[in-house]
Amino acid sequence: MGIRMIPVPPMGAVDDVVVDRRTGESWTVRVEPFELAEAVVTCEEWDQTLGLPSDPAFAGHPRTGVSWREAITFCNRLSIREGLEPAYEISQRIVAEPTQWRPHSEPRPDDWDVVWNHHADGYRLPSDAEWQVACRAGTTGARYGALDAIGWYAGNSGGSSRPVRLKEPNGWGLFDMLGGVWEWCWDLYDADVYGSYRIIRGGGWSDAEWSCRSGVRRKTNPAASFDDLGFRLARGAMGVAPVRPS
Template identity: 30%
Template sequence: MNKKIFISYAHEDEVWRERIVKQFRVLPDIDIWDDRRISGGEKWFAKIEDALKSTKIAILLISADFLISEFIKKEEVPRLLERHEQEGLVIFPVIVRGCLWRRVPWLAEINARPRDGKPLLGMSEGQWESELAAIAEEISELLDETSESLEPEPVEVDSPKKEQPTFEEKTPDRPSPGGISESSVTIGQVTRSGETGRDNTAGGAGDSGTVSGYAQLELPTAGDKWTDPITGMEFVWVPKGCFRMGSNDGEADEKPVHEVCVDGFWLGKTQVTQSQWREVIGDNPSGFKGNDRRPVESIAWNDTRSFIKSLNRRSGYRYRLPTEAEWEYACRSGGKDEGYSGGDNPDRVAWYDENSGGETHPVAQKAPNGLGLYDMSGNVWEWVQDWYGDDYYANSPRNNPQGPSSGANRVIRGGSWYWSASFARAANRRRDGSGLRGNVLGFRCVRVHDPSR
């Protein structure tokens, strides 16, 4: 596995290069490359170019000398930014000496370390050593994830047509006004919604049919629920269907509106909460605490992979992030023409800047959408599986699209407590780097459908 780090620095900052390299020397599987590895007589430019092409993460030691270096400006930075945009290379600026780095447009857009943007020079020895150790730890973890996420796993799309399901039938309860049953949820088993008919939403695509070699199959229906036995996460069945994805009234990357069809899938009823995260990972990175029913936030896309891998291993079930198409279909209550998740009134369904009070809120306090899903508009942005492509809609396949094959950023959906209501629209699209964390970023999971369990 390639775990190569490229260090770009001005020679005036040699002491900081050596200090950060020292932090990585205890990790023999990580290959640190800088120009000190060029031997006498070698073609130094070709060596640097080869290293730039093969690295997974680039550490930039930022100072005034770095910013004014002609070689760095003209040769190293353009190549790194090109790989960042085209291949998702992770760029990791470290502010070593005071300078006007926030005035450099490309640099101001990237999260720098230390987190407060203060330079390492000027800190006590104990402080800068602790900062460098934390930076090395973060980069090491990011390398583990990046080695996999630069070649994303194919999304396993649930295809129930050929599967023989088993259900435990429940006595139907009185349906709630939204059409979703108030039945109790059975852990590790499907609880039927109590509805008497199939919900053939979005163009009449149902989830039952005759399959060669089988009688009529009985598959989950809208409103059926299932609960993960480890975390207590509740999942709602989203029936398959087709819908018009995007918006003609939105931004450029929401166009063109195009037909998309998705297979049925189990989606988390709420965003992953802080208590659910802690049960799997053991910590709570959230900025807003005080109620474990708040959504976990300050979560990078790479962090969601760690959570899902751990949960898969512990539970024996399989989970993943939703695709962007699955997310929007579910957000629109099964592909309906809704401005927000559950209707056109954001105050009814979403926490956003004008009603949030400047913080996240416990999940499921606003009204659910037509499928019984909460907070798909507002509270925190939600990571999805797909790479972001601003022109992807023009080339998207009709059936179960999974996004571009590569990219620099991952898609986030749904808006948040900090952003205005327009960003909580069902069709709105945004993106962030896989390693970016913030108190507006969270997620919810898909459970891969396995009718034998």
């Protein structure tokens, strides 16, 4: 299948600041070198990995309609296919239904338990900070180029997804980091407030220009899927303590 992986950051480990505009908090994360796919997973790559029939008309389009759970399962499937150790240990647990009324503000317990094995050499999702560093590619502004030149968004997409690699890549050779489709990240958004909701990044073909910026962080249910949400593969170790959902 030949997914092209790009080494990032190419100059070695970097420190980057992640900002949560909801709370106003910011923190610095050290990002060690890892590999990130040149483009998001396409329909063709998805179908080949899962042994499904492929539609040539959409072969190069981003594979959308994929939940976070399906994305990490795909990572493991592709790892096994290529003789690599899967990055994720996935199990399910019984979650008791509440016996009394639960406030809408209280996170619902997740019945999936996923552990990231940092020693595995298989495919995985990038962390929140890894994605941001890769997107910026050494730049410091909201975008690594003029949006019309680098990504598909509401102003130029014509109301639908477009094939990958048609726009200019960033300085490290990564395509469609902004616009095109939102991309799943590994991280929980805020477990205390939103439970199992995971971070998504990058903006999509239906979004306004404001959403397609390197610092924009959003969240959604890990079981949800949308027609402007896909994912990009990563490999390599993250230089922080392993993260395990509570």
